[in-house]
Amino acid sequence: MVEKDDWRLLVNNGESLRKACVNPTDGEEIYKYAPQLKKCVFCFAPVHNTPHQWWFIPIDLSCCICEDCFNDFKEMFEWKKLDGWDIDWRD
Numbered sequence: 001m002v003e004k005d006d007w008r009l010l011v012n013n014g015e016s017l018r019k020a021c022v023n024p025t026d027g028e029e030i031y032k033y034a035p036q037l038k039k040c041v042f043c044f045a046p047v048h049n050t051p052h053q054w055w056f057i058p059i060d061l062s063c064c065i066c067e068d069c070f071n072d073f074k075e076m077f078e079w080k081k082l083d084g085w086d087i088d089w090r091d
């Protein structure tokens with residue numbers, strides 16, 4: 001369980017992501033299609049160009065969330081995980 005004073009919530013309180021629908025993707029896809037996203041919006045973990053690093057990305061592609069932060073905060077922010085097949089990278 002994550003504490004409300006977790007340091008990552010000081011970086012980003014997550015309110016803009018409350019109840020967001022997020023798609024799972026990987027570092028390679030972000031690197032290729034959304035290179036402006038370089039790190040986790042909460043913990044600043046860097047995006048690596050690899051299919052072995054999982055990421056979660058809201059449908060507006062405004063940021064990316066690393067796997068650890070996704071798992072730690074998904075209940076707190078009531079994120080809805082989509083299937084990842086209909087990411088519209090062109091937006």
Ligand SMILES: [Zn+2]
Pocket residue numbers: 040041042043044045065066067068069070
């Ligand atoms: Zn993170």
